[in-house]
Amino acid sequence: MATQQTRTLGKLAVSPSVLMLLMWMLVPLSMTIYFSFLRYNLLDPNPICSLLTPGALLDAENRCLAGFSNYSYFLTDPAFFKAMGNSLKLVGWVLAISVASGTLLALLLDQAFYGRGFVRIMMIAPFLVMPTVSALVWQNMLMDPVSGFFAFISKSFGLQPIDWFTYHPLASVIIMVAWQWVPFATLILLTSLQSLDEEQKEAAEMDGTPPLSYFWYIVLPHLIRPMTVVILIETIFLLNVFAEIYVTGTAGPAGNLPFLVYQYGLIANDIGGASAGGIIAVILANIVAFFLMRMIGKNLEA
Amino acid sequence: MGTISLKNARKAFGDVVIIPGASLDIRNGEFVVFVGPSGCGKSTLLRMIAGLEDLTSGAILIDGKDMTEAAPSKRGLSMVFQSYALYPHMSVRGNISFGLKMAGMPKAEIEAKVAKAAATLNLTEYLDRKPRQLSGGQRQRVAIGRAIVRNPEGFLFDEPLSNLDAALRVNMRLEIMQMHKDLGATMIYVTHDQVEAMTMADRIVVLNRGNIEQVGSPLELYNRPDSLFVAGFIGSPKMNLISGKPAEKFDAHTIGIRPEHLGISLKDGTWSAKISLAEHLGADTFLHVDAGPCGMMTVRAAGEYDAAPGAKIFLTPEPDRIHRFDKDGRAIRK
Numbered sequence: 001m002a003t004q005q006t007r008t009l010g011k012l013a014v015s016p017s018v019l020m021l022l023m024w025m026l027v028p029l030s031m032t033i034y035f036s037f038l039r040y041n042l043l044d045p046n047p048i049c050s051l052l053t054p055g056a057l058l059d060a061e062n063r064c065l066a067g068f069s070n071y072s073y074f075l076t077d078p079a080f081f082k083a084m085g086n087s088l089k090l091v092g093w094v095l096a097i098s099v100a101s102g103t104l105l106a107l108l109l110d111q112a113f114y115g116r117g118f119v120r121i122m123m124i125a126p127f128l129v130m131p132t133v134s135a136l137v138w139q140n141m142l143m144d145p146v147s148g149f150f151a152f153i154s155k156s157f158g159l160q161p162i163d164w165f166t167y168h169p170l171a172s173v174i175i176m177v178a179w180q181w182v183p184f185a186t187l188i189l190l191t192s193l194q195s196l197d198e199e200q201k202e203a204a205e206m207d208g209t210p211p212l213s214y215f216w217y218i219v220l221p222h223l224i225r226p227m228t229v230v231i232l233i234e235t236i237f238l239l240n241v242f243a244e245i246y247v248t249g250t251a252g253p254a255g256n257l258p259f260l261v262y263q264y265g266l267i268a269n270d271i272g273g274a275s276a277g278g279i280i281a282v283i284l285a286n287i288v289a290f291f292l293m294r295m296i297g298k299n300l301e302a
Numbered sequence: 303m304g305t306i307s308l309k310n311a312r313k314a315f316g317d318v319v320i321i322p323g324a325s326l327d328i329r330n331g332e333f334v335v336f337v338g339p340s341g342c343g344k345s346t347l348l349r350m351i352a353g354l355e356d357l358t359s360g361a362i363l364i365d366g367k368d369m370t371e372a373a374p375s376k377r378g379l380s381m382v383f384q385s386y387a388l389y390p391h392m393s394v395r396g397n398i399s400f401g402l403k404m405a406g407m408p409k410a411e412i413e414a415k416v417a418k419a420a421a422t423l424n425l426t427e428y429l430d431r432k433p434r435q436l437s438g439g440q441r442q443r444v445a446i447g448r449a450i451v452r453n454p455e456g457f458l459f460d461e462p463l464s465n466l467d468a469a470l471r472v473n474m475r476l477e478i479m480q481m482h483k484d485l486g487a488t489m490i491y492v493t494h495d496q497v498e499a500m501t502m503a504d505r506i507v508v509l510n511r512g513n514i515e516q517v518g519s520p521l522e523l524y525n526r527p528d529s530l531f532v533a534g535f536i537g538s539p540k541m542n543l544i545s546g547k548p549a550e551k552f553d554a555h556t557i558g559i560r561p562e563h564l565g566i567s568l569k570d571g572t573w574s575a576k577i578s579l580a581e582h583l584g585a586d587t588f589l590h591v592d593a594g595p596c597g598m599m600t601v602r603a604a605g606e607y608d609a610a611p612g613a614k615i616f617l618t619p620e621p622d623r624i625h626r627f628d629k630d631g632r633a634i635r636k
């Protein structure tokens with residue numbers, strides 16, 4: 001984009017998508033912000049406070065305008081801290097598991113062995129399963145304490161089957177979600193591994209590098225970039241995990257921030273509170289994104 | 303010290319035989335150049351010596367010891383790769399010192415060695431840069447530095463200069479030759495550029511389809527090529543090869559005569575020819591001529607030769623500079 005003309009042309013060319021994005025994002029966001037300052041509960045016998053009656057804001061008795069009370073209520077709710085803790089634990093653990101096992105699997109799949117192509121395709125499968133379906137399968141076929149496959153294994157070793165969802169609800173959710181995201185990490189890291197220069201491997205061989213040092217000094221630095229990309233993308237999606245918690249009914253002990261917003265809005269019918277929670281979640285996500293982007297920026301530079 | 307011997311070393315990838323069986327003795331401190339057309343197996347042979355390719359059969363002796371099965375790092379050889387193969391995320395210092403670090407050398411000693419290598423290669427001020435912040439020539443030097451610090455018995459170069467521009471290539475060529483003189487280590491150098499081979503080598507190994515065609519000093523190969531292939535490959539511009547009637551007069555299937563060994567006359571000579579193109583290089587003029595039954599030939603005229611295309615000239619080969627070959631392409635010697 002060197003000349004004025006190409007720049008103008010470029011701007012013109014992207015303008016439809018920019019407008020589209022603005023509508024897509026700005027409209028819901030503004031509505032959420034608007035609601036978050038209202039005393040708006042669907043169970044209110046006189047629901048005059050809503051988007052459709054903006055005049056309500058100027059209501060003489062000031063019944064609708066909530067100020068920051070929705071925010072303060074949400075932020076001081078003990079459930080908020082628990083949900084935030086769960087969110088962070090979920091994101092952290094799934095990232096750790098998927099990046100670590102993704103790396104190991106990628107290293108394995110980078111080796112030549114019989115049927116590698118087939119195994120690679122199978123690897124992607126979990127990523128393509130809908131979260132709801134995966135949650136149901138894990139809950140009923142694998143982790144069920146009576147008829148699940150894990151229980152069967154435990155029993156065949158004469159052990160007490162683990163009642164996953166009762167005693168380790170968060171761990172169960174983490175395992176299910178990690179299972180879905182490992183293939184993604186594997187795939188990205190594998191492509192990156194395959195782009196590792198063959199002559200570099202040979203140079204390392206000439207330098208007499210033992211396998212572990214080779215991994216540590218040559219492979220890992222090469223993988224840092226794709227790893228940061230994996231972390232960024234996964235974080236965005238993991239902050240929004242919902243289906244697994246909803247389906248397995250582990251909301252009480254393992255509910256995260258999105259789930260809390262859902263509880264405010266669709267269970268307590270408190271639209272104002274839910275909107276405030278939503279905005280808080282957005283702000284927190286942006287803080288996380290800010291740090292991630294800085295980390296990635298540093299890595300992409302190097 | 304640094305002798306390298308190949309004993310009937312053979313390499314096949316599956317059914318495809320790349321090196322049918324190469325035997326070669328490289329003396330200590332020698333500068334040997336492998337030369338041959340693209341795809342003839344130079345790199346493969348070098349990589350077999352380095353230990354990066356297994357031998358299908360045969361043996362490799364380094365320093366008199368059988369190293370056929372030894373790991374690359376145990377052979378006492380360093381390699382400089384065509385693409386340099388520097389570690390991109392390590393600084394120049396990291397790149398040069400990596401092999402020593404892997405060998406478990408104490409830090410202080412590594413520091414000293416790196417500093418010394420950097421000083422010889424003019425890299426001192428770049429030690430903390432990453433490879434991508436260097437020019438091609440500097441990267442090349444880092445690759446050489448990485449090879450030097452390990453203090454090897456022998457150096458292996460796989461077309462190290464082919465990514466550099468012409469001027470830099472001449473420079474680096476001189477530097478490598480200087481380095482060879484200073485270190486006195488054995489060096490094997492792969493190139494497909496016969497000028498590089500002629501200028502650098504103590505001995506040249508000419509490869510053709512994985513076979514060693516001839517081994518000898520540059521002038522031996524120039525003056526006494528054993529085969530048609532070597533005759534055509536060594537020398538620039540190429541030797542004129544003439545077969546058929548004109549060759550029969552010399553009791554040969556094919557005769558060869560270099561462009562610089564043809565006398566030019568306007569009055570009489572062995573062959574008559576018509577100039578079709580003249581290349582003026584200043585010091586020399588190369589005439590491309592149509593010599594009738596002898597086919598197209600190249601002739602060197604010293605200095606500036608005023609030649610008009612279409613003009614008729616006579617050519618006379620220097621009698622003791624005529625190379626004769628039988629129908630299998632082997633040289634006929636009197």
Ligand SMILES: Nc1ncnc2c1ncn2[C@@H]1O[C@H](COP(=O)(O)OP(=O)(O)OP(=O)(O)O)[C@@H](O)[C@H]1O
Nearest residue numbers: 315318320338339340341342343344345346347494
């Ligand atoms: N891994 C391999 N599997 C099968 N064939 C190979 C393999 N590596 C090289 N070859 C073949 O071996 C032959 C020699 O290759 P090599 O790389 O040694 O050529 P070269 O003389 O170095 O050529 P260049 O000057 O182009 O580098 C080529 O025909 C190539 O196709």
Ligand SMILES: [Mg+2]
Nearest residue numbers: 344345346461
């Ligand atoms: Mg090669």
